[in-house]
Amino acid sequence: METFQHLMNGFMVALSPMNLLYATIGCILGTLIGVLPGLGPAAGTALLIPITFKLDPTGAIIMLAAIYYGAMYGGTITSVLVNVPGEAASVVTCLDGYEMAKQGRAGVALGIAAIGSFIGGSVATLGLVVMALPLARFALKFGPPEYFSLLLVGLSLVMALAGKSLSKALVMGVVGLIFSFVGIDPVEGAPRFDFGITQLLDGIRFVPVVMGFFGIGEILINAERSLASVVVGEGKVSSFLPRREEIGLCVSSINRGTWLGFFLGLIPGTNSAVASFMSYAIEKKVSKHPEKFGTGVVEGVAAPETANNSYANAALIPLFTLGLPGSPTIAILMGALIMNGLTPGPLLFQQHATFVWAVIASLYIGNVILLILNLPLVGLWVRILKIPYNILVVFILVFCIIGAYSLNNSVFDIGMMIFCGLLGYVAKKLDFPLAPAVLTLILGPMLERSLRESLSMSRGDYSIFFTRPISLVLLIITAIIFATSAWQALPSAVREESRGAQA
Amino acid sequence: MSTVDRISWSVLLLFGAFVIYESLQINYYGSDFGPGPGFFSFWLGVLVIGLSVIEIGRSFRSNLPLPADFFPDRTGVVRISCLLGALVASVVLLDRLGYSLTMFLFCGLLLRVLGRQPWWLTLLLTLLGSFGTAYVFRQLQVILPRGILGI
Numbered sequence: 054m055e056t057f058q059h060l061m062n063g064f065m066v067a068l069s070p071m072n073l074l075y076a077t078i079g080c081i082l083g084t085l086i087g088v089l090p091g092l093g094p095a096a097g098t099a100l101l102i103p104i105t106f107k108l109d110p111t112g113a114i115i116m117l118a119a120i121y122y123g124a125m126y127g128g129t130i131t132s133v134l135v136n137v138p139g140e141a142a143s144v145v146t147c148l149d150g151y152e153m154a155k156q157g158r159a160g161v162a163l164g165i166a167a168i169g170s171f172i173g174g175s176v177a178t179l180g181l182v183v184m185a186l187p188l189a190r191f192a193l194k195f196g197p198p199e200y201f202s203l204l205l206v207g208l209s210l211v212m213a214l215a216g217k218s219l220s221k222a223l224v225m226g227v228v229g230l231i232f233s234f235v236g237i238d239p240v241e242g243a244p245r246f247d248f249g250i251t252q253l254l255d256g257i258r259f260v261p262v263v264m265g266f267f268g269i270g271e272i273l274i275n276a277e278r279s280l281a282s283v284v285v286g287e288g289k290v291s292s293f294l295p296r297r298e299e300i301g302l303c304v305s306s307i308n309r310g311t312w313l314g315f316f317l318g319l320i321p322g323t324n325s326a327v328a329s330f331m332s333y334a335i336e337k338k339v340s341k342h343p344e345k346f347g348t349g350v351v352e353g354v355a356a357p358e359t360a361n362n363s364y365a366n367a368a369l370i371p372l373f374t375l376g377l378p379g380s381p382t383i384a385i386l387m388g389a390l391i392m393n394g395l396t397p398g399p400l401l402f403q404q405h406a407t408f409v410w411a412v413i414a415s416l417y418i419g420n421v422i423l424l425i426l427n428l429p430l431v432g433l434w435v436r437i438l439k440i441p442y443n444i445l446v447v448f449i450l451v452f453c454i455i456g457a458y459s460l461n462n463s464v465f466d467i468g469m470m471i472f473c474g475l476l477g478y479v480a481k482k483l484d485f486p487l488a489p490a491v492l493t494l495i496l497g498p499m500l501e502r503s504l505r506e507s508l509s510m511s512r513g514d515y516s517i518f519f520t521r522p523i524s525l526v527l528l529i530i531t532a533i534i535f536a537t538s539a540w541q542a543l544p545s546a547v548r549e550e551s552r553g554a555q556a
Numbered sequence: 557m558s559t560v561d562r563i564s565w566s567v568l569l570l571f572g573a574f575v576i577y578e579s580l581q582i583n584y585y586g587s588d589f590g591p592g593p594g595f596f597s598f599w600l601g602v603l604v605i606g607l608s609v610i611e612i613g614r615s616f617r618s619n620l621p622l623p624a625d626f627f628p629d630r631t632g633v634v635r636i637s638c639l640l641g642a643l644v645a646s647v648v649l650l651d652r653l654g655y656s657l658t659m660f661l662f663c664g665l666l667l668r669v670l671g672r673q674p675w676w677l678t679l680l681l682t683l684l685g686s687f688g689t690a691y692v693f694r695q696l697q698v699i700l701p702r703g704i705l706g707i
Contacts, residue, residue, distance in 0.1 A: 103698060104698075106697075106698065107696065107697045220607045220611050223607060224568055227603055231575055231601075234593075234597050238582075238593035240593070241583065241592065243582055243583060243592075243593045245582055245594070245597070269643070273640075276635040277628035277632040441671070443670045443672075444671055446666075447663050447670070447681070447685060450639070450642075450643070450662075451659060451686075451689055454643075454650075454659070455698065455700070458650070458655075459698045459699065462699050462701075464647050464650050467643075467647050471640070475640070482626065483564050501596050505596075508591055
């Protein structure tokens with residue numbers, strides 16, 4: 054009842070004309086980002102943070118959240134119509150979506166993707182409503198040691214699931230942490246890693262880093278190939294509804310996709326691409342005609358698209374309740390919250406209840422806006438895709454420069470963005486995952502503060518982490534995750550040898 | 557690939573050593589409030605060195621070939637250099653020339669070199685990317701530098 058009351062208050066705020074406008078603009082901009090190739094949700098959301106600077110915190114986060122899930126849907130349009138996924142989560146949609154488009158059923162593919170995304174997103178938001186208060190209340194029992202151990206669980210999952218090599222993921226996580234230490238130490242006020250550069254005393258801001266890693270880095274990778282070669286064809290869009298015999302199949306696929314996306318969204322370190330790929334694999338497995346997958350079956354679009362949007366909304370649960378971002382895009386939202394003076398975590402529900410429930414209510418509204426907006430606008434998105442990439446890239450760079458500069462009205466941040474772009478380019482070439490670095494950059498100060506506060510509480514005694522039950526359980530989980538990942542990282546010959554020795 | 561891996565992990569090894577050195581310049585431990593500001597970074601430096609040593613050792617045992625497209629071709633290098641050069645130039649010029657003029661040069665150069673569009677379209681897009689974006693963002697109350705000419 055209490056939750057319902059909070060949610061109704063949230064709707065009152067979210068339905069105010071200005072907040073509705075922000076959600077609509079966010080959905081449009083997000084879809085645009087999703088449509089443009091080479092600009093994922095993480096870079097796109099970071100790129101658009103500056104346009105929210107002048108908004109109140111509620112409006113700013115409503116708009117950024119709308120950009121986030123708009124981008125998730127935008128990638129679908131290009132996957133279906135031109136076989137170019139706008140972001141990783143939409144790769145799998147190309148398989149059947151583009152085949153459907155070739156058969157003249159692009160409208161059905163987009164329609165079912167929009168409906169699935171709406172249902173997946175709405176159910177996940179409902180999950181957020183139901184779980185938010187109990188989880189936040191449980192998290193209020195956390196002191197610094199529990200919080201430190203919880204952050205370790207989150208980071209270990211991110212590192213274990215990112216990329217092919219555990220060492221590379223670990224080292225990128227450490228690089229992010231070291232970046233986060235630059236500037237004034239939060240406990241004693243001592244300057245660290247500033248090299249005498251005054252601007253570094255304020256620390257490294259996450260927006261230039263994210264824009265560099267995901268925006269400039271991606272552009273440099275694309276620049277290796279001919280920029281003019283990024284594509285565009287034309288898909289015909291007519292009816293948006295599936296055939297009668299397909300409706301039953303769609304309902305089951307959307308149902309499975311919703312729950313899979315929801316549960317994966319709760320686990321830090323997974324990403325929406327995992328949700329959509331896994332959901333596609335499950336659909337193929339349970340289907341009576343798996344051989345038809347890849348030839349334009351409607352379940353091949355419905356399930357992954359539902360899962361990816363359900364994931365996008367469910368991933369906000371650990372952020373809002375525990376202050377734990379599970380992916381780079383969520384970490385950027387967390388950074389935006391912090392920039393607006395709001396610390397994600399259990400106290401958010403106590404100290405800023407109006408804000409948090411307004412954002413949750415706006416997620417419902419945003420899903421409706423996406424549904425209403427996207428189908429009629431499909432033609433417009435296709436036209437935007439016809440703009441040559443070599444022109445788009447110049448405008449993306451202009452936005453990056455404005456975004457980095459306007460953070461602090463300083464060209465230093467543009468320099469930092471370029472440096473991180475180069476770093477991101479090299480990391481991508483060498484197969485070092487960037488997600489752990491972004492997450493640790495944002496979580497670093499909290500991780501360090503909770504570690505040092507814990508050790509101050511115990512006067513330097515490390516047993517504080519093992520004598521408190523919640524912290525102990527969380528540390529055991531961390532150890533299991535690392536042990537499993539390290540075992541999987543071993544060469545198969547070593548594993549076989551070890552199994553042989555045991556036998 | 558193993559040589560490239562060896563080089564990249566060696567750079568990380570040096571980075572780890574540098575982090576340890578810097579951490580030891582600040583208070584590592586011993587304050588009344590538990591660990592000092594250099595504590596966490598010191599151990600992270602140790603972790604980077606440990607991982608680098610393991611991976612350098614492993615690189616001697618594997619001999620994976622480099623992917624065919626690992627190094628960009630000549631035109632790729634020219635495009636990347638052009639992009640980076642234009643970005644660095646924008647950092648140098650932004651406060652001096654102001655946003656609109658710097659972006660005019662930035663967009664003009666990149667659209668001409670990368671875009672190869674007709675001159676009238678290049679000019680139109682350059683104006684849009686410089687004076688156009690300056691107008692829109694200033695309307696949104698975003699402060700952009702005006703430079704010596706005040707534009």
